[in-house]
Amino acid sequence: MLRIGSLHLTSLQQGFENWLQRRGPLQPPLVIGYRQVYILPTGFGVTFGVLLFAMLFGALNYNNNAALFMSFLLATAAQISTFRSWRNLSGLRIERISAAPVFAGDDAQIQIQVQELQGLERPSLQFGSANDESVHGFSLSGWQSAQTTVPVTTHRRGWMELPRLVLATSYPLGLFRAWSYLQATQRCLVYPAPASHPPPMPAPAQSQQLQHQRLHTENEYEGLRDYRHGDNLKSIAWKSSARNLKLISRDEPPTNHNEYLFTLQDTQTVGTEQQLAILTSWLLQAEQGRKHYGLALPGLSLAPTHGQAHLHECLRELALWQA
Numbered sequence: 001m002l003r004i005g006s007l008h009l010t011s012l013q014q015g016f017e018n019w020l021q022r023r024g025p026l027q028p029p030l031v032i033g034y035r036q037v038y039i040l041p042t043g044f045g046v047t048f049g050v051l052l053f054a055m056l057f058g059a060l061n062y063n064n065n066a067a068l069f070m071s072f073l074l075a076t077a078a079q080i081s082t083f084r085s086w087r088n089l090s091g092l093r094i095e096r097i098s099a100a101p102v103f104a105g106d107d108a109q110i111q112i113q114v115q116e117l118q119g120l121e122r123p124s125l126q127f128g129s130a131n132d133e134s135v136h137g138f139s140l141s142g143w144q145s146a147q148t149t150v151p152v153t154t155h156r157r158g159w160m161e162l163p164r165l166v167l168a169t170s171y172p173l174g175l176f177r178a179w180s181y182l183q184a185t186q187r188c189l190v191y192p193a194p195a196s197h198p199p200p201m202p203a204p205a206q207s208q209q210l211q212h213q214r215l216h217t218e219n220e221y222e223g224l225r226d227y228r229h230g231d232n233l234k235s236i237a238w239k240s241s242a243r244n245l246k247l248i249s250r251d252e253p254p255t256n257h258n259e260y261l262f263t264l265q266d267t268q269t270v271g272t273e274q275q276l277a278i279l280t281s282w283l284l285q286a287e288q289g290r291k292h293y294g295l296a297l298p299g300l301s302l303a304p305t306h307g308q309a310h311l312h313e314c315l316r317e318l319a320l321w322q323a
Contacts, residue, residue: 045175204258
């Protein structure tokens with residue numbers, strides 16, 4: 001067995017991968033060339049071919065000129081449809097492929113940006129995953145740019161490699177299917193699934209004590225402090241940052257509100273995945289309630305604050321915890 005990235009490949013699969021790479025790049029941005037378009041007859045096309053051969057055989061056997069003419073006419077239409085199927089894909093530009101973070105068990109929405117560069121109508125296009133039969137259909141007009149979405153099911157937290165995508169079409173007659181492969185280099189971050197019935201959040205700590213700890217850490221002082229990843233952009237002191245040639249944030253003054261600092265021990269349960277699920281639920285509850293919350297894991301501490309950037313930073317740490 002051979003291993004590439006996170007995929008275990010047999011010798012036959014490895015040979016197929018090498019063959020695809022020799023025919024052109026799979027990673028966006030790219031323009032689909034003629035060597036990257038593959039064509040085979042559909043089930044309907046195979047049936048059509050058998051019936052056409054039977055019709056031609058009968059016409060020759062009975063020397064029926066009208067049947068011969070119809071046979072050759074239908075064969076010509078089928079042959080032209082192969083060119084039209086290929087032409088429907090060739091020349092399309094794939095700008096980028098990306099996926100926003102999701103919770104485990106939810107569908108990751110793979111976003112694909114497609115652009116038509118040659119002023120042609122491109123009807124009946126389909127995007128799908130090479131590992132899934134579900135497809136998403138769309139069409140493009142001349143010089144048009146569009147964004148399509150392909151859902152992919154997630155199963156566990158952490159980084160998920162995006163599957164190989166297939167851009168296909170059976171236009172115009174459905175006799176042949178033309179397709180091209182695409183492989184994204186980006187990954188999708190999968191957060192832990194929140195617990196369905198989490199226990200109540202632990203009792204909060206007094207904000208004054210927590211702020212006292214923050215204000216007396218290294219390189220921090222009353223009122224202003226060094227920027228921390230996840231700080232709200234509105235809290236950045238831009239004038240002070242320009243003078244010091246580094247980002248500086250305003251530290252919130254002590255208030256009488258409470259702050260939460262969640263830890264693994266607070267969950268009072270065993271099993272890492274269950275603990276992370278409970279912490280995820282608490283983070284979502286705290287953010288929804290506009291509370292100040294932080295996260296403390298062994299070797300990691302995120303100071304209490306709130307906001308979407310802080311929430312995603314906490315969820316990211318949980319997703320990658322010991323992964």
